[in-house]
Amino acid sequence: MTISVIPAREQKQVRRVSAYIRTSSLNDNQAESFSAQRDVYMKMIEENPDWVLHRLYSDRGISGTRAALRPGFLEMIADGEAEQYDVLLVKSISRFSRHAGETQLYVDILRSHHIEIIFEKENISSNDYTSNLALTLHSVFAQSESQSIGQNVSLAYRARCARGEYNLGNNRILGYDTVKKKLVPNQDAWIIREIFDRYVKGENCSYIARELNAKGARTLHNHCFRAETVRYILKNETYVGDKHLIKNPPRDYISHKPDKYATYTDYYLPNDHEPVISREVWTKTQQKLQEAADERNAGIYRGSGCHYLYGIVFCGDCGSPFRRRTLKHDRGDYHKAWSCRERLMGTGGNGCRCRTVSEKEILDAISRSTGIDNLDEKTVLSVVRKVVITDSEIVVQTT
DSSP states (O other): OOOOOOOOOOOOOOEEEEEEEEESOOSHHHHHHHHHHHHHHHHHHHHOTTEEEEEEEEEESOOSSOGGGOHHHHHHHHHHHTTOOSEEEESOHHHHOSOHHHHHHHHHHHHHTTOEEEETTTTEETTOGGGHHHHHHHHHHHHHHHHHHHHHHHHHHHHHHHTTOOOOOTTSSTTEEEETTEEEEOTTHHHHHHHHHHHHTTOOHHHHHHHHHHTTOOOTTSOOOOHHHHHHHHTOGGGGTOEEEOOSOOBOTTTOSBOTTOOOOOEEETTOSOOSSOHHHHHHHHHHHHHHHHHHHTTOOOOTTOOTTTTTEEETTTOOBEEEEEEEOTTSOEEEEEEEHHHHTGGGSOOOOOOOEEHHHHHHHHHHHHTOSSOOHHHHHHHEEEEEEOSSOEEEEEO
């Protein structure tokens, strides 16, 4: 009896294949490129009998310089670490990443999980360790190319600003439309005027925001007003007819954050377009904003409903502002008094021991200095600039 040995048939292992697609913008050309890449990869995987599609990963309109900003890329890496696919197809190294360090990092991560990355344009496979040098060189070139593109865009933008050219487009700033490349006040300009008028009259940003919301006013993106929104508008020179171009330093091409060490030139265009508010209102507003900033630097933080003497009474020993307190007499009744902020802080302060003064004593001193007997909030704020308290006297400085 003759026994024939039949050799075992080699079992071909089907490989799970994914692809990564990235476009750097959302314009029509990039959209077509995205669709084309997707169709090519689908067809390529379907036509290979040894491949089966796992999934396609993508990021649209996102720079390749930082992986942290690309959710599709991060999901792809996480699935790779979970070994959910065996092969990754990418059009080019620059599509995978434009950061040389991150390119090498994530290639090594996927390699450690036995995943092959195929870069089509460069014809490089991560399984071919002899191509490591080529992979490094191409990744460095991709990063340099990104930097060069960013610098060219930045230079072109600065050149336009130097010529006084800018383009906000329509609906980019509350209260204005762009008509024939010029800013023209629109139907929301009344909101801007009311904000400035109310602030000049002494209303704070929180109160102004509440009043605007009660009237049904909304921000550019149809949100309710907040104090921060009002404060931003009050600082915007556009509303007085000027334009300040390149206010901030250029962004780093890797981190995409302003580079505080970079040197740059800004440009100020006075009387560039039709104003919404007058120059006088603008000047008064900026003065009040600066006064408020100076008070905060001095440790004075005005809340809603604070006493009108707050921010006026100061310590003659250490220069800190006085704070209002409620004290109890020996006979059981209560009275208002003012003490140095640093003294109230105890061991956390600067050690100041300036005396505590009753509110009545302060108002009596103001009355004597101004010759006004019947004092009220409006009168005090209009005639008193500063009150300085020492252990021996109360000095009133009038306007």
